[in-house]
Amino acid sequence: DRPLMTGGHDPQASGFTLQQLELALGGTVDPYFRLDGAIVFSPAGVELEEAYATTLALPWNLQLRAGQFLSRFGRINGSHLHSWEFVDQTLVLGKFFGGDGNRVLGGELSLLLPLPWVVELAASVGNATGAATARSFYGADDLGVHGLQDLQTTLTAKQFFPLSDDWSLALGLSAALGPNSSGPDQRTTILGGDLFLKFRPASYGSYTQVALQAEWLLRRRQTPGGLLQDQGLYSQLVYRFARRWSAAARWELVTGLRADPLDPAWRVPRQRTSANVTFYPTEFSRLRLQYHFDSPGWQTAGHSVMLALEVSI
DSSP states (O other): OOOOOOSTTSOOSSSOOOOOEEEEEEEEOSSSEEEEEEEEEETTEEEEEEEEEEESOOSTTEEEEEEEEEOOOTTTTTSOGGGOSSSSOOHHHHHHTOTTOOEEEEEEEEEEOOSSSEEEEEEEEEEOBOTTTOTTTTBTOOOOOSSGGGEEEEEEEEEEEOOSSSEEEEEEEEEEEEEOTTSTTOEEEEEEEEEEEEEOOOSTTOOOEEEEEEEEEEEEEEETTEEEEEEEEEEEEEEEEETTEEEEEEEEEEOOOTTOSSOTTOOSOEEEEEEEEEEEEETTEEEEEEEEEEEOSSSOOEEEEEEEEEEOO
16 A cells, blocks of 8 residues: 655655655855755755855854754754655654655754853744645745744754763754644644763774654644644664664654644554664665554554665765
8 A cells, every 4th residue: 555654755655766866065155154055856856955054153152044944843854864764754743844844944043052061042933834844834825924923933942961971962842833824813833852862882993872862742733613732752762783784663653633634534643663774885875674564543554664775975
């Protein structure tokens, strides 16, 4: 049966899939700005994924980004497919934000606080449109901007703690707020929390790495018919047990709603369990064998097996 993937570049049918060819560009413009961009090619066409300028010389530990960029909501959203530990996007990100994750056309201001541990605060403001990037907000319905209330705002707080030479911990809180297209003055709020715990021995010659990562998201949408609320989470464990080998496992749960205009079939909770093994011939290539057991709740559970090749130059 056709798999029920939520990611825009996920394998969507049996057979061969070209997930994407990404061209990444970046460089220093002058002492004041850096420019970065990512252009994605696929059988469906060409997409400008990111293109933004970043300041290099603002005072008081401030930094500004302007352009089109992936928001810093949570841990996975701000990263690209080639840095993921799994072939596909997590279910909750696809359901809440869209197939390409939460992407902002606007500006972002971040601040690194002068504290003994790393604390970064960031706030971005941008358009609330995009069927694949803002589906819980205006989505495909561009209702225009008549004031600040018609923009999407994303707030994040990220902390990093070096617990010891071998252990490190990162914690994050996120919020995305903006209008939705269900009616006049209807708002959507998405809250999130994330955790990343990593063990990597500092001893020379050890390739062992163990990383635990988890995210939880809560979505509240105002509609003329009442308040809609759902939530989702994932937890994944990655074990690098040799120089060229790693294994990973992931569990996901996303609740459903009986009167959701965005996902009318998603009326009950959905669970998915994934596992993979990855072989790295070098740091520029990898082969990944991944298995899914997907239990949507509204139809028969399904099994998927994927073999992915990734190369980088």
